[in-house]
Amino acid sequence: xxxxxxxxxxxxxxxxxxxxxxxxxxxxxxxxxxxxxxxxxxxxxxxxxxxxxxxxxxxxxxxxxxxxxxxxxxxxxxxxxxxxxxxxxxxxxxxxxxxxxxxxxxxxxxxxxxxxxxxxxxxxxxxxxxxxxxxxxxxxxxxxxxxxxxxxxxxxxxxxxxxxxxxxxxxxxxxxxxxxxxxxxxxxxxxxxxxxxxxxxxxxxxxxxxxxxxxxxxxxxxxxxxxxxxxxxxxxxxxxxxxxxxxxxxxxxxxxxxxxxxxxxxxxxxxxxxxxxxxxxxxxxxxxxxxxxxxxxxxxxxxxxxxxxxxxxxxxxxxxxxxxxxxxxxxxxxxxxxxxxxxxxxxxxxxxxxxxxxxxxxxx
Amino acid sequence: xxxxxxxxxxxxxxxxxxxxxxxxxxxxxxxxxxxxxxxxxxxxxxxxxxxxxxxxxxxxxxxxxxxxxxxxxxxxxxxxxxxxxxxxxxxxxxxxxxxxxxxxxxxxxxxxxxxxxxxxxxxxxxxxxxxxxxxxxxxxxxxxxxxxxxxxxxxxxxxxxxxxxxxxxxxxxxxxxxxxxxxxxxxxxxxxxxxxxxxxxxxxxxxxxx
Numbered sequence: 001x002x003x004x005x006x007x008x009x010x011x012x013x014x015x016x017x018x019x020x021x022x023x024x025x026x027x028x029x030x031x032x033x034x035x036x037x038x039x040x041x042x043x044x045x046x047x048x049x050x051x052x053x054x055x056x057x058x059x060x061x062x063x064x065x066x067x068x069x070x071x072x073x074x075x076x077x078x079x080x081x082x083x084x085x086x087x088x089x090x091x092x093x094x095x096x097x098x099x100x101x102x103x104x105x106x107x108x109x110x111x112x113x114x115x116x117x118x119x120x121x122x123x124x125x126x127x128x129x130x131x132x133x134x135x136x137x138x139x140x141x142x143x144x145x146x147x148x149x150x151x152x153x154x155x156x157x158x159x160x161x162x163x164x165x166x167x168x169x170x171x172x173x174x175x176x177x178x179x180x181x182x183x184x185x186x187x188x189x190x191x192x193x194x195x196x197x198x199x200x201x202x203x204x205x206x207x208x209x210x211x212x213x214x215x216x217x218x219x220x221x222x223x224x225x226x227x228x229x230x231x232x233x234x235x236x237x238x239x240x241x242x243x244x245x246x247x248x249x250x251x252x253x254x255x256x257x258x259x260x261x262x263x264x265x266x267x268x269x270x271x272x273x274x275x276x277x278x279x280x281x282x283x284x285x286x287x288x289x290x291x292x293x294x295x296x297x298x299x300x301x302x303x304x305x306x307x308x309x310x311x312x313x314x315x316x317x318x319x320x321x322x323x324x325x326x327x328x329x330x331x332x333x334x335x336x337x338x339x340x341x342x343x344x345x346x347x348x349x350x351x352x353x354x355x356x357x358x359x360x361x362x363x364x
Numbered sequence: 365x366x367x368x369x370x371x372x373x374x375x376x377x378x379x380x381x382x383x384x385x386x387x388x389x390x391x392x393x394x395x396x397x398x399x400x401x402x403x404x405x406x407x408x409x410x411x412x413x414x415x416x417x418x419x420x421x422x423x424x425x426x427x428x429x430x431x432x433x434x435x436x437x438x439x440x441x442x443x444x445x446x447x448x449x450x451x452x453x454x455x456x457x458x459x460x461x462x463x464x465x466x467x468x469x470x471x472x473x474x475x476x477x478x479x480x481x482x483x484x485x486x487x488x489x490x491x492x493x494x495x496x497x498x499x500x501x502x503x504x505x506x507x508x509x510x511x512x513x514x515x516x517x518x519x520x521x522x523x524x525x526x527x528x529x530x531x532x533x534x535x536x537x538x539x540x541x542x543x544x545x546x547x548x549x550x551x552x553x554x555x556x557x558x559x560x561x562x563x564x565x566x567x568x569x570x571x572x573x574x
Contacts, residue, residue, distance in 0.1 A: 138552040171546075174450040200555065243552070247446070263552045268426025269444065270548065 008133075009104065009297040013087055015132040016106050016295065020085035023125060025108050028084035034071055036061040042070055044253050045280050050093035052100060064091040069254065069292060072109050073280065078287050081112030107274070107294030114276055114289035116225070119258050120232045122291050126262055126272055127238045129295055134303070136265035139238075139272075140245035143226040145257050146210060147246055149219025150196055156183045164193060169247045173197045196246050203230035206244040225257065254280045260293070267302045271295060313339035315352035322358040330356060330364060365408050366557050369423055369431035371416035371542075375454040379432045379542060380411065382451065386564035408557065420445065420545065429550035430558060435540045436519055440480045446551055448562045449544040451569050456521040458483060458537040463508050464530055466515070477507035478517040487517065487537045505529045 006014070017027070039051050045067075052064040065071060068088050076082050085108040094101040108125065110118060123141065130137035147168070151161045160183050167176040173194045180190040192213050199206045207230065210223055226244075233242050248261040255275040262272030274293020281290050314334045318327050327343060334341035334356075342350065356364060368383070370376040380393060390404040390411055403410040414422055419433035424443040436458055438447065458480065468474060470493070477498040478484045488495045498513050505525055507513040519540065520526065520533055544562060551558055 136553065140552065171446040171448055175447070200551075200559075243555075263549045265549070265553045268424070268547055268549050 008300045008303055012133050012295070012300060013104075013106050013297060016129055017085065017087065019125070019128055019132065020108050023083075023121070025083045025085040025110075028072060028086045030065070030068065030071055030086065030088055032064065032089075033062040034065050036063040038070055038074060039063055039066065042280075042283065045070065045283070050100060052091050066090055066092050068105060068107065068294070069109060069277070069280070070284075073111070073284050073286065073290070076111050076286065081110070081288075083110050084108065101298075104297040105294045106297060107292060109290060109292035111281070111286075111290045112288050114257070114278070114291050116228045116232070118291060119225075119229050119276070122274070122293065123229065123233065123242075123258075123260060124236065124238060126260060126274060126293050127241055129293075130241075130262045130264060130272060133271065133295075133300060134264045134266070137241055138263045139242050139260055140248040140263075141226075141230075141233075141242055141258065141260045142244065142246050142248040143222055143258055144249065144255055144275075145222030146215070146219060146226060147196070147249070149215045149222060150192060150213065153213065153215060153219070154185055154189045154193060156180075156185055160185075165249060168193070168197045169249050171197055171200075171247050200245050200247075201243055203227075203234060203242070203244055222257070229258070250275060258291070262293075262295075264303070266304075267299050269299065271299045309351070310353045311340075311350045312342050312352040314341045314354055314356055315347065315350065316341060316343040316356045317345070317347065317359055318343060319345060319359040321361045323361070326358060326363060330358065365403075365405070365410055366430060366554060366561060367428045368409060368411045369414050369419045369428035370411055371419050371433055372413040373416065375416070375434075375542060376413060376432070378453055379451065382453070382565060382568055383409075383411075383561075386561065386568055388561060388564075409561075423545050423547050426547045426549060428547070429554055430544060430546045430561070432542050432544055435538065435543055436480060436483070438543060438545070439483045439538065442482070443545075444548065446546040446548060447543050448546055448558075449566055449569065451542040451544060451565070453569075454540070454542045456519050456540050458517065458540055459520040460487075460515050460517055460534045460537060461505075461508075461520065461526050461531045462515040462534050464532050466508070466534075468514065474515065475513040476515055476517055477504055477513035479504060480517055483537065484517040505531060 036053050039046060051066050053061055056062050067090060068086055072084060087106045089102050089104050091100055091102055093099065110122060127139055130139065151164060163179055164176060167179065176193055176197055177190060180193065195209055199209055207227060215223060233239060248259055250259050250261060250273050254277040256279045257276035259275030261270045264271050272293055272295045276289065276291045278289040281288060316327065316330050331341055331343050370379055388407050388409045390402045390409060393402040393411060401410065401412045416433060417437055419431040420437050420441055420443040422428040423431040423445050432451065434454060473494045473496050475496045475498060476484050477500050479500060481497050481499050484497055500507060504516045504518045507516055508531065509529060515534065517537060523533065526532060544565060546558055
């Protein structure tokens with residue numbers, strides 16, 4: 001099978017599997033079903049409420065996986081580092097149609113201590129994954145520790161923080177201003193929040209803005225982590241592909257430290273999403289940290305570059321008067337030349353580059 | 365080239381004037397014809413007129429990089445887009461209205477007629493009030509008069525239509541005005557162009573009294 005026969009989704013999946021393998025990630029094959037309890041217990045950490053459930057033959061309630069990460073963590077221990085990649089389908093309610101959708105995902109998870117090197121390697125793997133799809137890509141990086149420190153600094157309470165995070169995710173500075181007025185937030189803090197909502201761009205542009213806030217010790221330490229990774233990335237070949245953006249918070253409550261979201265020109269939404277999820281590990285009784293990401297392969301259908309003009313190279317048209325031997329020889333010859341060929345009695349609606357007409361005993 | 369989805373109608377024309385004043389004019393748009401797409405290659409902008417309630421769909425799906433639509437549409441459909449600016453045009457509000465003598469004693473399920481089902485549901489869900497939503501597509505004001513519903517949730521501009529039908533506003537659900545929205549992926553790949561345009565428009569609309 002030639003590379004051109006592969007669908008975009010399959011081509012990317014092949015490329016990414018070998019990429020992850022070369023960085024020491026091992027394949028992880030999962031069962032299609034998972035005990036429903038896992039999701040019921042960790043409902044907060046799922047993207048949406050919808051899970052497709054059904055009963056096993058023994059009456060046990062099972063679910064079609066809405067998420068891969070939970071299943072991977074469930075099977076880890078704190079003793080050793082674990083690096084795995086997966087290529088699985090998940091079942092979620094689509095934001096567009098509000099109906100269940102099968103989403104093919106390929107991604108990786110790294111469980112163990114998350115230091116600057118690990119973050120750097122994971123982010124570069126995310127960038128390499130995007131570049132396997134297209135040349136024209138962008139990766140937004142954010143740090144939820146910095147965002148939390150900014151919100152702590154404002155100190156207007158949980159209800160305010162939840163609304164403010166939503167507005168920052170939408171880059172909605174004007175309503176953020178109104179929200180601050182509603183909660184009597186001091187002017188300097190309002191300016192700080194608006195600066196965060198509007199901050200977008202290269203680290204050298206955004207980091208000084210964040211540093212000027214004079215954040216708490218915790219915030220400073222998160223900011224320092226961000227700075228270290230940004231410096232590593234700025235010195236890499238990917239410097240022009242990354243941006244800092246605090247609207248990148250991702251939907252799931254998984255994440256704490258670094259989060260990132262990847263885009264490919266020509267696809268109208270993010271195709272890659274990931275980050276650090278120590279909080280989820282903690283919730284599941286693990287002490288180690290974790291980081292990972294997933295690429296949503298279904299979105300690659302939006303890239304139209306692989307649409308072919310023809311369904312067939314040759315359509316062999318025959319009827320009852322065509323000598324069967326001629327027909328066999330014609331089809332065989334075309335297949336041997338590497339052509340896509342179909343012998344049919346009618347033309348139908350198929351788009352063929354050329355038609356070989358053997359009807360009425362005609363010969364080639 | 366930035367693709368801009370504008371809402372067809374009076375508000376859209378007003379919005380276009382702001383874009384033109386910010387340096388993104390496209391004179392062919394003034395020609396009286398049935399064309400829907402207008403381009404000014406020199407200014408790097410392409411406009412198209414679409415149904416106001418469809419603007420967010422064009423932007424969310426990336427057919428337009430940016431667009432202008434009312435807050436009512438953003439609340440109702442919750443599209444996954446950036447909301448960059450409040451243009452402070454087309455100012456009105458989403459409100460609950462009822463017949464002048466209507467009194468809600470909270471005893472039974474409230475019948476609510478509206479075009480904005482999600483907005484109505486979330487408003488009453490926050491209050492914990494049981495409601496029966498009746499989705500209508502127009503002439504909402506007639507519903508309480510005919511006893512189809514107790515109240516309506518609808519856009520109120522001046523309140524004249526309500527008054528003429530012997531209805532009055534009971535409470536405001538949220539204020540509405542036109543918003544500049546952007547597709548999330550477009551924002552990454554056309555950052556400078558979109559930020560420059562938004563900045564130009566912000567300069568023209570910020571601080572303006574409505």
